[in-house]
Amino acid sequence: MARTTAADKRRIILDAAVRVFARQGFHSARVSDIADDAGVAYGLVYHYFGSKDEVLDTLFLDRWNLLLDAIREVDDGDAAPRDKLFAITSFIVDSYRHDPDVMKVIIVEVTRAANSFGRKHLGKIQEAFDLIAAIVDDGQRAGTFRGEITPQFAAMAFYGAIEQVLTGWIFDVLPRGEAEFEEAKAFVVETILGGLEAPAATTI
Amino acid sequence: MARTTAADKRRIILDAAVRVFARQGFHSARVSDIADDAGVAYGLVYHYFGSKDEVLDTLFLDRWNLLLDAIREVDDGDAAPRDKLFAITSFIVDSYRHDPDVMKVIIVEVTRAANSFGRKHLGKIQEAFDLIAAIVDDGQRAGTFRGEITPQFAAMAFYGAIEQVLTGWIFDVLPRGEAEFEEAKAFVVETILGGLEAPAATTI
Amino acid sequence: MARTTAADKRRIILDAAVRVFARQGFHSARVSDIADDAGVAYGLVYHYFGSKDEVLDTLFLDRWNLLLDAIREVDDGDAAPRDKLFAITSFIVDSYRHDPDVMKVIIVEVTRAANSFGRKHLGKIQEAFDLIAAIVDDGQRAGTFRGEITPQFAAMAFYGAIEQVLTGWIFDVLPRGEAEFEEAKAFVVETILGGLEAPAATTI
Amino acid sequence: MARTTAADKRRIILDAAVRVFARQGFHSARVSDIADDAGVAYGLVYHYFGSKDEVLDTLFLDRWNLLLDAIREVDDGDAAPRDKLFAITSFIVDSYRHDPDVMKVIIVEVTRAANSFGRKHLGKIQEAFDLIAAIVDDGQRAGTFRGEITPQFAAMAFYGAIEQVLTGWIFDVLPRGEAEFEEAKAFVVETILGGLEAPAATTI
DNA sequence: GATGAATGAGATTTCATTCAT
């Protein structure tokens, strides 16, 4: 039974690409490295993908669309804005926890690669910012969020903080582990929403 | 009189490199593009710099050391932690304001280029995080900052937010202008220190 | 009833190859283009033909043998040499008229492709020259043709003129149409046999 | 003294390309074959020429422009049309005599390569036909040439005959040698202008 | 210091052909 279908082979190549890109980076990765890692012939990569770029595009879009779906689902719920932002943070952190290589590739090779793939997928990346900004906007209208800071700006700061934390894990600059992952979720939301400063109430 | 000294030529090449890297990105920039833009012969680039990489390394280190100096100077002062962080934000934003191309190159090609120059200069970049973390730490010891969030983590979130805002400007995702620059300084500090949430006045 | 026999499929592939080669040229045509145009599976082309080359070889030989048969039939008749050459010209021009794609492929990809298929089929092409030369030889022996020019040379000039005219039609350099086709038959023979010069009436 | 200038190196590469293309044909010739034959490094070919195609384009245009110049010079003289056509034939035959490799490349790889370079240089090739046609037209106006055959058609037949003869030499189908070269000049003109048929005077 | 011609390693991509089903 369990025959190897075309879709399987595609998947095998994609999985190999994740490992290779995570290990060597997109630029240093040769198509033959991917084929070797996948255990298939050189040309098969080109049978399933039009180019080396298309492999990364596919990897990114598949995963980023999952993220957008998750954000939209959170967005459609009727939780408080803070909880929505926590849910999003949680989804991103868990994505890294469960599949660090994929997230490494997406962040390092796409969202942070401003001059290459980052630029190409700017619109797609921007969609996430817009969805986050909308949540901030809701919070401001409801009065739970302060109104001075523009939602767009707040979304940038929020996402920038998360991405930097992931980057810290990716490059072993920040300790990484089950405890740290959970802690990070709370910390990000606590920092961006609550602020680093101690409540001034105590001063009174 | 005003003869062109060796140091001048070096500077001319470095300035050209900034323009070329900002315009085309490091990877798409050929050494000949730099020479052409500088109006010097191809080989002269190699007379002053050992390699193409060394040009970018030089560009980065020169500027990043200025940043580190600025942070250290701020650090050595005895302002409140919040004011220190504002001063750092201010320095970074003004750097972009006065020399957008240099900052674009440093951010896009080095600090965000995690797999290439970012990795190479990890230690140098880390120095900035450590200095920022120290300020947070001071704030926590003084009781003005809340203690739960680790200083290292806070530094990451703080720097991540700033970098994302700069990236937004660089890629025209965020409006850019004198007013926006000043506003951004306040917003970043306000967001990270004060938090997005409205003061819990209601609770009282 | 009307089942699709093996011979039919072969024919379908051959006809598709003619269209594809005429449209894209042999080199730019992929085997998959032929299969697609024929509406059959990729591998079936290899079921009926040993290679891509063999498809063109078959196309050429089938048609060129028809030409040789026609020339031989003309040759075997007892018409005057001029009429024989007219009949040959007529057959070639009508071949183009009725099946421009096939003739385009044969001329462009074989008889003019001196370095590839032209060389491979040199002997077969030469057969046509020899038959034509024989007709010229007959004319010379009969005294209707002048004797200085060697038959072999005359055959080259004769065929060269025809082929250039066909090439002119193929690439829209010469007007093409029913009238032009008929006219061309007369013109070729008139030019090569009668010459471009006006009869030396002045001599009288 | 006699230093090797840049122009020299270009020439050396071009000459090597002629030898290699003549020997192997354009398609089978690798750029490294040219570099090897020229005794220079691979990359130098790309220093002087943008692509492999550009090498052949250069080869063709240089020589074809010489041909056009020669035809124009002949055209501008006030010889009789027959003499002008003889002069053109003579120039082409001598070109082959003195530089058979160059002419082989130009004919085989460009003028007869209808689907690739022939199409690209169609306009340039057409210029020659037009100049020849103009000479025929003059002859017709002067009454020395018969008027029925269109000049454009006559030019095709004339050039087609010459090219086929050259092709015959190139592929050893026609005997080649000093005597044959001179003979061919006369034969081509005699065939196309005088016609193959014996003067009808005898008939009277 | 200054020049730019010369070098050559390296990687993507194409596509004819094979072959298991």
Next chain:
DNA sequence: TATGAATGAAATCTCATTCAT
């Protein structure tokens, strides 16, 4: 017969770096 996934050799072009003058 028929399918189309799988194979892998081959060749162009790029460009950082070197070096003779």
